[in-house]
Amino acid sequence: MSQLEQTAREKNQLQGTVVAVQANFYQVLLEPSSQQQINAVNFDSNYLLCTRRTRLKKIGQKVLVGDRVIIEEPDWQDGRGAIAKVQPRNTELQRPPIANADIILLVFALEEPSLDPWQLSRFLVKAESTKLQLCLCLNKCDLISQQQQQQWQQRLEAWGYSPVFVSAINNQGIEPLKSRLRGKIAVVAGPSGVGKSSLINNLIPSAQLRVGEVSGKLQRGRHTTRHVELFNIPDGGLLADSPGFNQPDLDCDPSDLALYFPEARTRLSQGSCQFNNCSHRDEPNCVVRGDWERYEYYRVFLDKAIANQKAQQNTPDQESSLKLKVKRSGKSQYEPRLASKKYRRLSRREKHQNLQELYCAGNINEIYEEAEDI
Ligand SMILES: Nc1nc2c(ncn2[C@@H]2O[C@H](COP(=O)(O)OP(=O)(O)OP(=O)(O)O)[C@@H](O)[C@H]2O)c(=O)[nH]1
Ligand SMILES: [Mg+2]
Ligand SMILES: [Zn+2]
Incomplete structure (x- = not known):
């Protein structure tokens, strides 16, 4: 038992993770360390509906989905509690507003819609730039042959990724995926129609997200637009759905772009370019430029990132x-x-x-x- 857990128990406090926020109420999933207390009072749920202590309001302490919190004075009769403390956050995303996310679950379909390596690379670069862990999940593997799957696997391994191949409708690959998410807070991302909601429903049947329903021209799943919610994966882990989005912008600092390609990272870890500020284009003695499939992607994305940066500098946002x-x-x-x-x-x-x-x-x-x- 950790020191924190011990102190919490002595003070009759509980620990949990906020899984949903609505108005002034916070749905908190109690941590296994609180199980003894739950058993002692015969409480039949792992969730408490909490408010936030006035003291937290006064100091402007917001409570986000994903926050690890300390709850005091639980009212077991009504299943209520009050959040007394928010533990320091490891990470914090703005949109969706989630604290302590560990990993991005990037979902693409192998077919319907067919897998476009350029679009996939844009999402990968974007996800890499967050510095969160990344799990690439390729869905609808029931629609391609074993041989095609192997080809994709080899190709993506050469990019530096080890994708999980799954089928949300026939359960293929679900167990390996679960083990990658166990104990983590994951946020799902990926274009529309690739089966994100179907996959979440498979992992967490109680989530009951709408599938195949696209709301209007923004093409985002309906459920996710209302509020952020972390779903509890029965085997361990928490997962948030996100709206589909087709083309993330390449708005990173151009000089960081190479770091978002594992192939370039490897090359840079094995040697260094002659110039510190090498853009890895035409400079002499560059270790990044070379014979790797996505080097061309790097060049195209770099042009876009530079154009993006220029456009931002030239139009002061009044x-x-x-x-x-x-x-x-x-x-x-x-x-x-x-x-x-x-x-x-x-x-x-x-x-x-x-x-x-x-x-x-x-x-x-x-x-x-x-x-x-x-
Ligand atoms: N063949 C096959 N179809 C699937 C699979 N997973 C999902 N689908 C289908 O793909 C379509 C889109 O699924 P959704 O789960 O709604 O996709 P989404 O990524 O949540 O889409 P948005 O909410 O628009 O972002 C639906 O018709 C699903 O039935 C799969 O593993 N195999
Ligand atoms: Mg959806
Ligand atoms: Zn270089």
Whole structure:
């Protein structure tokens, strides 16, 4: 038993993970360390519906889905509790707002829609840029032959990935996938229609996500747009669905791009380029440039990342740096915007911004922001 667990037990406190937030209520999944206390009172659930202590409100401590929390004074009769403390976060994503995510479960289909290596690479680069762990899951393997599967496997291994081949409809590969997710908080990402919801329903039958239903032109699953929720995988692990999104932007720092290709990372770990700021294009004595399949992708993505960076530098975002102030006289003028809560937060958590695009589809941001501010 850890020191933390021991202290918690002595103080009659419980530990848990927030799995859903709605209005001022937090659904908390109690940790196995609390099982003794649960058994002692014959409580028949692993969940407590909690509020947040006023003290936390006063210090502006937000509680996010994924937060590990300490609950005090559980009311077992009503299944209620109060969150007294939020443990420090390991990671924090803005959209969807999830704390402590460990791993991105990137789902693509092998067929229907057919696997496009360029689109897959865009998602991979985006996911790599979050620095979270990555699990590549290729679904609908029932639609291709054994031989085709082997070809993909070899090709992706050469890229530096070891994908899990699954079929959400006939259970293939589900066990290996479960073992990769055990004990982790995973966030699902991937384009629309690849079977993300089907896969989650397979892993967690009680999730009952809608399948094959695409809402409007934004093409995102309906269930996921309402609120963020972590589903408990019966064999261990927590999983959040996310809306489908077809083309993440390549908006990373161009000089970091090579690090998001495992093939280039390997080459850079084995040697170094002549120039520190080598862009790995035409410079002499470059260790990255070479005969690997996705070197061409790197070049194309690099051009896009550079163009993206230039476009951002050339168009100062008036909206974000200035605000329109209407004076009493009725006249209006632009004034520098003081760092608003929203912008301050974004810059502080820059590291995680990239991931947002894996999830954002249109106005889903507003929906999340609203939910967060309730
Ligand atoms: N053949 C086959 N079809 C599948 C499999 N998994 C899902 N499908 C089908 O693929 C379609 C899309 O599945 P969804 O689970 O809704 O896909 P999604 O990724 O959640 O899509 P969005 O919510 O739009 O992002 C449905 O018609 C599923 O029945 C599979 O393993 N094999
Ligand atoms: Mg879906
Ligand atoms: Zn180089």
